[in-house]
Structures are given as C-alpha cells and as structure tokens.
Amino acid sequence: MVPYGEAVPVSPAPAAAGDADPAADSAAVPTGISTARKRKNRAIAAETRIGLVRRARRMNRTLAAAFPDAHCELDFTTPLELAVATILSAQCTDVRVNLTTPTLFAKYRSANDYAQANRVELEEFIRPTGFYRNKTSSLIGLGQALVEKYDGDLPHTLDELVKLPGIGRKTANVILGNAFDVPGITVDTHFGRLVRRWKWTDEEDPVKVEHAVGALFERKDWTMLSHRVIFEGRRVCHARKPACGACVLADDCPSFGLGPTDPAVAAKLVKGPERDHLLNMVGL
Incomplete structure (x- = not known):
C-alpha cells in the first residue's frame, strides 16, 4: 500500500477503466441505463490500482475545469474567525453561518474575547446556527485554551489543533x-458520499476515507480537491437525487444511473452560481 501523503507513480498516458476485465463480475449496477453503460460500470468496479489512480486524477482535472473558483464557502478574514465559523457550521449550512458571523466577529475579535465572553450573550449571537449551547461551550473553551497555551x-499543526475544544x-x-496553506483533506458528508459513489474508497470512517483518498493524489492537491468534491456534492451529486444526466463526471462515475439520466430532467437538479457553466460543459 502506498503511504499516506506519498504520490502514487503513474505514467502520463490516460487510461479509463479499460485496464479492467469488462466481463468481470461486480456489484449490481443501476437499472434503466444502457448495456454499454452497465458494461463500463462493471469495468470500473474491476479496475486495477493504477487504473483507479488514473481515473481519480482525471476526475479531479474535470472538477477543476467545472469549478475553477472552488473555495471554502465560510466567510472569514483570520484563522480564528475560520475556526469559529467552522465550529458553528456543525449541523448548520454555510449560508446560515455566514449570516450569523458578521455581528459575532464585530463583537468578538480575539481569543481573549471568547475566553471572557458572557455565556448568555454569546448564546444569543449564535442561536441561529443551532446547538448553540454546546457551540458556546466550545467557543469559550477554545478561547481559554488559546490564551493559556498559545x-x-x-x-499550525494537526496534532495541536485537534486537542482544542470544538x-x-x-x-x-x-x-x-x-488559513495556513497546509494541504489537508476535508471529509464532510458530501466528500464521504461522493468518494464512495465514485469507488475511490469503500471506507466509512472519516479518518480512513481521508487516508485512502489522500493516497490517490499528490499532497499539494488535497485542499483544492476537497473544495471541488464538496462543490460537486452541493451542486450536482445530491444525496437523494444526483443529476447524473447533467454531470461532467458521468463517463468516469461507476454510480451513473442513481439519479435521472435524461439530460433535460437532470439539468433541473443542478444548483449554484456555476449552473450555466456546468450545463454548457455537458452540452446542455
């Protein structure tokens, strides 16, 4: 197995699932799609390790073209603001967090402000994000830990960060x-759902997903890969009804057919400011 974080050597020649035996058996493929498509899905399911690496990197290149402006959708100007916004984003949408944080950040500008915060007052500021009592405890604890230890x-390190409250x-x-330009893979619900649909990994545990997917890519690509996958999950590859027929990754996706394959039907499911660009990429 390739160590986590070490690039997998691949030749530059492109390869699809063709390195797999098309006749190989695989898990059940979606119904209602062509025989040729089912054959391709089976071939992807039986691909070699090098075939998986090539397919995953090809998909990342396609996502880069689809979402050239992919980024963290939480608004922040400092590392502390990003930490606070990310804590608030648990069980809450980024849109709601971004509506809440301007007044919060105007009031609480430093770790010491959170450390000395009045609990009732802070709870009222963040109430719209849900679970506000637990999040208040995390924010006050975070401020106190940062003041006392840092x-x-x-x-700036993973080991130190994960020891902080929240x-x-x-x-x-x-x-x-x-905030620090240190490459990392963010395994949220969108990321985990999509990489399993794409058969990049079968792991369910987020840490195992992070390691398995990280081994497919060069370390320098991890952060942007995370943004692109999350954008795809929010805009196209939805949990309940993915827009398969309007997806730029359709040719490389072994789960094609989980959602509507008719382009006109699928196009109605595509969301976000990139919608016109995404549909143009697939000829719609």
Whole structure:
C-alpha cells in the first residue's frame, strides 16, 4: 500500500477503466441505463490500482475545469474567525453561518474575547446556527485554551489543533488548508458520499476515507480537491437525487444511473452560481 501523503507513480498516458476485465463480475449496477453503460460500470468496479489512480486524477482535472473558483464557502478574514465559523457550521449550512458571523466577529475579535465572553450573550449571537449551547461551550473553551497555551493564536499543526475544544480532525483540516496553506483533506458528508459513489474508497470512517483518498493524489492537491468534491456534492451529486444526466463526471462515475439520466430532467437538479457553466460543459 502506498503511504499516506506519498504520490502514487503513474505514467502520463490516460487510461479509463479499460485496464479492467469488462466481463468481470461486480456489484449490481443501476437499472434503466444502457448495456454499454452497465458494461463500463462493471469495468470500473474491476479496475486495477493504477487504473483507479488514473481515473481519480482525471476526475479531479474535470472538477477543476467545472469549478475553477472552488473555495471554502465560510466567510472569514483570520484563522480564528475560520475556526469559529467552522465550529458553528456543525449541523448548520454555510449560508446560515455566514449570516450569523458578521455581528459575532464585530463583537468578538480575539481569543481573549471568547475566553471572557458572557455565556448568555454569546448564546444569543449564535442561536441561529443551532446547538448553540454546546457551540458556546466550545467557543469559550477554545478561547481559554488559546490564551493559556498559545498566546491567543491558533497553532499550525494537526496534532495541536485537534486537542482544542470544538476542533476535530475535519475542522483542523479546514483551518490548515484555508488559513495556513497546509494541504489537508476535508471529509464532510458530501466528500464521504461522493468518494464512495465514485469507488475511490469503500471506507466509512472519516479518518480512513481521508487516508485512502489522500493516497490517490499528490499532497499539494488535497485542499483544492476537497473544495471541488464538496462543490460537486452541493451542486450536482445530491444525496437523494444526483443529476447524473447533467454531470461532467458521468463517463468516469461507476454510480451513473442513481439519479435521472435524461439530460433535460437532470439539468433541473443542478444548483449554484456555476449552473450555466456546468450545463454548457455537458452540452446542455
């Protein structure tokens, strides 16, 4: 197995699932799609390790073209603001968090402000994000820990970040990748759902997903890969009804057919400001 974080050597020649035996058996493929498509899905399911690496990197290149402006969708100007926004984003949409944080950040500007915050007052500021009592405890605890151990500044390493109140591995990777330019893979619900649909990994545990997917790509690509996959999950590859027939990744996706394959029907499911660009990429 290739060590986590070490690039997998591949030749530059492109390869689809063709290195697999098309006749190989696989898990059930979606119904209602062509025989040729089912054959391709089976071939992807039986691909070699090098075939998987090539397909995954090809998909990332396609996502880069689809979402050239992919980024963290939480608004922030400092590492502390990003940490706070990410804590608030648990069980809450980024849109709601971004509506809440301007007044919060105007009031609480430093770790010491959170450390000394009046609990009732802070709860009212963040109430719209849900679970506000637990999040208030995390924010006050985070401020106190930063003041006591790091002179009010966020540390720059994963090991240090995950020891802080309210910050787990996912949050730490968001902070590292977007505030400190340290590559990291953010395994949120969108990321985990999509990489399993794409058969990049069968792992369910977020840490195992992070390691398995990280081994397919060069470390320098991890942060942007995370943004692109999450954008795809929010805009096209939805949990209940993915827009398969209007997806730029259709040719490389072994789960094609989970959602509507008719382009006109699928196009109605595509969301976000990139909608016209995405539909143009697939000829719609």
